[in-house]
Amino acid sequence: MTTPAEFYETHRELLDKAIEAAGARDYWSAYPESPSKSIYGETAAADGEQAFKALLGKDFPVEVPGATTHVATERSPYGIELGIRYPKGEPGELIAAARAALPGWRAVGPHGRAGIAAEILRRINARIFEMAHAVQHTSGQAFVMAFQAGGAHAQDRALEAIAVALAESTRIPGTTTWSKPQRGGDPLRLEKTSTVVGRGVSLMIGCNTFPTWNGYPGLFASLVTGNPVIVKPHPGAVLPLAITVQIAREVLAEAGQDPNVVTLAVEEPGESIAATLATHRDVRIVDFTGSSEFGNWLEANARQAVVYTEKAGLNTVIVDSTDDYKAMLRNLAFSLSLYSGQMCTTPQNLLVPAGGIETDAGHRSPDEFAADLGAAVGKLLGDPKRAAGTLGAIVNDGVLARLAEAGSLPSVVHASTEVADEQFPGATIRTPLIARLDAADEKAYTREWFGPISFVITTESTEHSLRLFTETVRDHGALTASVYSTSDEVLAAAREAALDAGVHLSQNLLGGVFVNQTAAFSDLHGTAANPAATASLSDSAFVTGRFFTLQSRHHLSEQSHA
Amino acid sequence: MTTPAEFYETHRELLDKAIEAAGARDYWSAYPESPSKSIYGETAAADGEQAFKALLGKDFPVEVPGATTHVATERSPYGIELGIRYPKGEPGELIAAARAALPGWRAVGPHGRAGIAAEILRRINARIFEMAHAVQHTSGQAFVMAFQAGGAHAQDRALEAIAVALAESTRIPGTTTWSKPQRGGDPLRLEKTSTVVGRGVSLMIGCNTFPTWNGYPGLFASLVTGNPVIVKPHPGAVLPLAITVQIAREVLAEAGQDPNVVTLAVEEPGESIAATLATHRDVRIVDFTGSSEFGNWLEANARQAVVYTEKAGLNTVIVDSTDDYKAMLRNLAFSLSLYSGQMCTTPQNLLVPAGGIETDAGHRSPDEFAADLGAAVGKLLGDPKRAAGTLGAIVNDGVLARLAEAGSLPSVVHASTEVADEQFPGATIRTPLIARLDAADEKAYTREWFGPISFVITTESTEHSLRLFTETVRDHGALTASVYSTSDEVLAAAREAALDAGVHLSQNLLGGVFVNQTAAFSDLHGTAANPAATASLSDSAFVTGRFFTLQSRHHLSEQSHA
CATH class of the missing domain: 3.40.605.10 (Aldehyde Dehydrogenase; Chain A, domain 1)
Known part of the structure; x- marks a missing residue:
């Protein structure tokens, strides 16, 4: 013992x-x-x-x-x-x-x-x-x-x-x-x-x-x-x-x-x-x-x-502008692909202004951005072995059913395909699906599509994106949010919008850190400030409701006075 | 500014x-x-x-x-x-x-x-x-x-x-x-x-x-x-x-x-x-x-x-034995009298074993203890001026109505009386009422009688008192509890019973500290562990549910590397 x-x-x-x-x-x-x-x-x-x-x-x-x-x-x-x-x-x-x-x-x-x-x-x-x-x-x-x-x-x-x-x-x-x-x-x-x-x-x-x-x-x-x-x-x-x-x-x-x-x-x-x-x-x-x-x-x-x-919720990316378009696409493509998007933190709604975005590779319209993102996913998953290692397998039939449903949306710009696994021939592996939507299609994008399903959504402007972001996350929740912008004003507005929405925010992730990953002892996971969660891993509020402190008291006798 | x-x-x-x-x-x-x-x-x-x-x-x-x-x-x-x-x-x-x-x-x-x-x-x-x-x-x-x-x-x-x-x-x-x-x-x-x-x-x-x-x-x-x-x-x-x-x-x-x-x-x-x-x-x-x-x-x-x-709840005193009967009575009398018992912390149910209690002043039956407690209250409030200073005034008609109702109980051992105030002739001042009950009278004592109303309740034994204490507080709540005993075993059992009941415990209070008072920065008030309160003043749980911590993160550029 x-x-x-x-x-x-x-x-x-x-x-x-x-x-x-x-x-x-x-x-x-x-x-x-x-x-x-x-x-x-x-x-x-x-x-x-x-x-x-x-x-x-x-x-x-x-x-x-x-x-x-x-x-x-x-x-x-x-x-x-x-x-x-x-x-x-x-x-x-x-x-x-x-x-x-x-x-x-x-x-x-x-x-x-x-x-x-x-x-x-x-x-x-x-x-x-x-x-x-x-x-x-x-x-x-x-x-x-x-x-x-x-x-x-x-x-x-x-x-x-x-x-x-x-x-x-x-x-x-x-x-x-x-x-x-x-x-x-x-x-x-x-x-x-x-x-x-x-x-x-x-x-x-x-x-x-x-x-x-x-x-x-x-x-x-x-x-x-x-x-x-x-x-x-x-x-x-x-x-x-x-x-x-x-x-x-x-x-x-x-x-x-x-x-x-x-x-x-x-x-x-x-x-x-x-x-x-x-x-x-x-x-x-x-x-x-x-x-x-x-x-x-x-x-x-x-x-x-x-x-x-x-x-669950509507994890959102606000795309405004970038000075490293390639890195942004690579980072986003990985976030959509990792574990086939079956993370509660995978981005679903990518908001892009109708007027397009400025990048170091030139101006991109929403359609061009969606096509580029699809291509980046394709490139990331081009090698089947590496693809299987990134995607993992589809956890259950519910995800497959949603993927089939999303496949029938009118504007799929990157279709989901099967990937074979060398080691496990019976594995069920799929690449991410990307579809185009408009801000008016809220019936589609205010629902959570758990799995490898994401939407590039056209908004009127970045200001509109931020408003849509705050409103949808307030109403439906989110576990993650991220913003891409070269403008300090837009970044400041995005931080304020994230505080209003009650969600953590990642800004301009371009390298080896992804919006869907949080690190223990540093990042909190969930905020409790929007409908996606009533807890934050692990702040004080996550533990203080689990116990009570009960006191007892008595006079101290003189002999223990010393 | x-x-x-x-x-x-x-x-x-x-x-x-x-x-x-x-x-x-x-x-x-x-x-x-x-x-x-x-x-x-x-x-x-x-x-x-x-x-x-x-x-x-x-x-x-x-x-x-x-x-x-x-x-x-x-x-x-x-x-x-x-x-x-x-x-x-x-x-x-x-x-x-x-x-x-x-x-x-x-x-x-x-x-x-x-x-x-x-x-x-x-x-x-x-x-x-x-x-x-x-x-x-x-x-x-x-x-x-x-x-x-x-x-x-x-x-x-x-x-x-x-x-x-x-x-x-x-x-x-x-x-x-x-x-x-x-x-x-x-x-x-x-x-x-x-x-x-x-x-x-x-x-x-x-x-x-x-x-x-x-x-x-x-x-x-x-x-x-x-x-x-x-x-x-x-x-x-x-x-x-x-x-x-x-x-x-x-x-x-x-x-x-x-x-x-x-x-x-x-x-x-x-x-x-x-x-x-x-x-x-x-x-x-x-x-x-x-x-x-x-x-x-x-x-x-x-x-x-x-x-x-x-x-509110059933604040309880377990009376088992004492080596300073006078001080115990004085302490309890003050607790019942302070602000006419109109504190959420005033004792209501005093549990005494049928076989009586051992004290330095000899053995006392429950009836004798009740009479002695009534006498102690009488002594404390004998001088009208001092009485008014201790009792304060009756806050509202609800308290007066309960006092009238309690007055019709069959076994009142210390009746509530009016006290006059020199400075404010219009003041409504009353002394505490004490009634005798039996453990079987749970209909009467499992209800909270907010105001200067307390019961001396006969139980089978101190063990029975502790059981009754735990059960009634678990079901109906309490903000305070206290125990009087010269036995280390009884005190230990009372501490365990208080943990089971979810209430703070005072042991053998004889001097200038009273069960109904708590000190900020030392005593917690309320536990949230029984039905009387969902909060404890002021532990961490009292504050952590009032805010969220929202994070934002971005890559650190090389220039800020230093």
Whole structure:
């Protein structure tokens, strides 16, 4: 056994650094994003692949309270057979087990809980290659992206949440002495104790595309602030979170804690256990990433809980002018292509003034810009092998159906095509579709088309673009926005418009940074200031609603006066 | 004109100290609680009284957007004529004015806003004697209590909220540089800007008993985090908040800001403008202190806003044993008597085991304890002049009606009586009523009897008392709890029960500290962990939901590399 305090001591330096980095918000990362042998070891890649393959077609080894049956619901976007069966418990039993684990978890205190959380992360990182395969074959992310976004970056986001949660839950000291001077007498003296108490049972509802990256912040923030967590993965992406739960329970048991502090909740498709769990009176925190439809439903119906959602919106690019047209097109083409646009951060609406844009390569009309962007996508994805590595695979049939629907739009300027994968002949891979629209076509572009579908939209002017941007994002939300302009006035107006719209803004991205990527410990993800999300990963507001500080006080006796 | 930055510089030392104190949570106070000449000056008392008297029977001088009529709704619990008329605006105009003030207020930034807030407080403190009269003649608090709770302590609570809001809204630096190393190339470098953006128009709904103490935290927390605030006082206690709004608008104008950042919203009784304002789509923050009924209604209906409520509950005392029976009785008697029990923190339910309690004065049965407590109240209030100074006056007819209802309970052991006041013959003053109940009488004691009404309730045992305590507080809420015991086991069990119930606990208070008093910068008020409140004054959670942090980022050019 290792006590929680010992785990804290083991990871104290890392946690201190993480708290410092989350405050400084310059560049910092704890988990290397390169799948290199020099970092992870000679055999790590082969071992991880073998560990992943050993899981296929079997009962997944994790204990679930009250489970009597197993379910297998996953399908690899790369076409391989998975057939992993997960034990399935009833919602009532999962909640009862979590409630039973609550008092013990409260007694551990913030530091011990952060120590255990950091140890869980250490072991997740040690299995990063296995995790990358798990993420690849559930989300459809290409392997290197799965390693980075689903592995190292998800771990960084988790550590960031742990750091913010530990910092916020320890701002009020555990014990203080209060001594109030009295005129002509001894001071009034009290000893006061503050205890962090979790809000209650926490539910994390995972998504299909980024099960770890989007799921970890809520999971770890709830854990550190004293809440047992029921992890409910998307039926299409169970494995990455099942591995996570397995590791968490292993560490909890080693620390002498009830492993039911973290449990796995799986279901057959259509059982809607997320809704059942989220509206249960004893579930007090809900974290959700996924569709606006279900996210809005949760916000309206899970009234007994605080609900942190990350949904969808109209990610917008305002194109005004540029002094590096080629670099702009390359940057945008990559943003549209990465993981086939299946990121909640992929740009959908590109606003271009009818009068065209000024560039270092001359004036471009909206049609010319759309054609150039299509060509840039074509060039980026010209080599099938490189294309497959950028695009990944299509996560599910919903995306394919939207792609077919978009294909019937009147003005497609870059059609989506199939790409073959050498390694996985059964993979479903598609290039991005780009269509032309007008500002008047708001019925089409004020809807979110999740997947590799984007629109070049003609506006009256850049001023009109900015107004359209603010209005549509205010009404429908967005997780990202970017602007291209050589004019300081336009950039200033865009910053003000982004503040009004309530969205983060990237300006003139031309190099190796893309609007759809955010870095833990520096960029916040989501703002909570527009309808696309009620949470921001990971600011103070993301953690402070998860716990209460309860005080007790008593007179200080004279003997402890010294 | 004094710029916001200059106000910040003026108050920087105070704000720094306040932030430090809010973190350390030992004894600290910025505003002296003693109405002494040596502190506030030779003529302060007389000047303040004169200033108060000059307001009576007149139109109160404050500008309200769109006001065309005046209303006068206050009645002094001390029986003097007030007749102050306040300008009345329409809800729609108040909200429009607040919205118009929003972008300018956002642009000031957290430090400038905190500087302005601190200057507002400085001027409120300079008018503390006038404010004390205003609080006395609206809430019914006796003058010294009005000076302290409505003056100095309210100002301390305000400064605490300012400090927590400033600290939380500046955790993420305004500008950072992000530099990510690249293998075999220059690092990726971005400059990132973070801007604090308020959630939107904020509404503060004041209460009749503590218009400033309970109202200031939400008002100042919202201001510092970038939100214009509409101040809607209770119709019975307008003046203390009208003075506050007047001062706020004066400072805002001097700082070159739109004074409509703070506006006053008054009404005729029964107009329900609080409900109208609170459910308006553009009102995004609601702070409320008052009845559970309206608080629960706001939580259920003001869905477009975050709602911070402080309502009512069953404040409980667990009496197990004591080694200083006299001091315990004296302490409890004062807690029941202070401001006629019209504090949201006054104990209502005193749980005593049927087998009685062990004390240094011998064994006492529940009936004997109840009789002794009644006698202690009688002794405390024996001298009418001192009684009036402790009791204050009855705030409104609702309290009198409850007192009459309680008087008809079968087992009153200490009846409520009238007390005359020398200075104000028209004052309505009453002593506390104490009745005996049994644990089975839950219909009577699980209801809140706001006012000078308390119950000595027989339980089977202290263990039963603790169970009853946890169950009733979990279901009905509480703002305070206390325990008297000489047993370490009982004290430990009480602390655990308080954590389960979600309430702060005072242990064995015998001297000059009372369960119904909390000190800013040390004690939190409310926990949000039970139904009595969704807020805790003032922890991080009280401020972090009031703003968002929005980022923008761009490549760092080589010339700024240095």
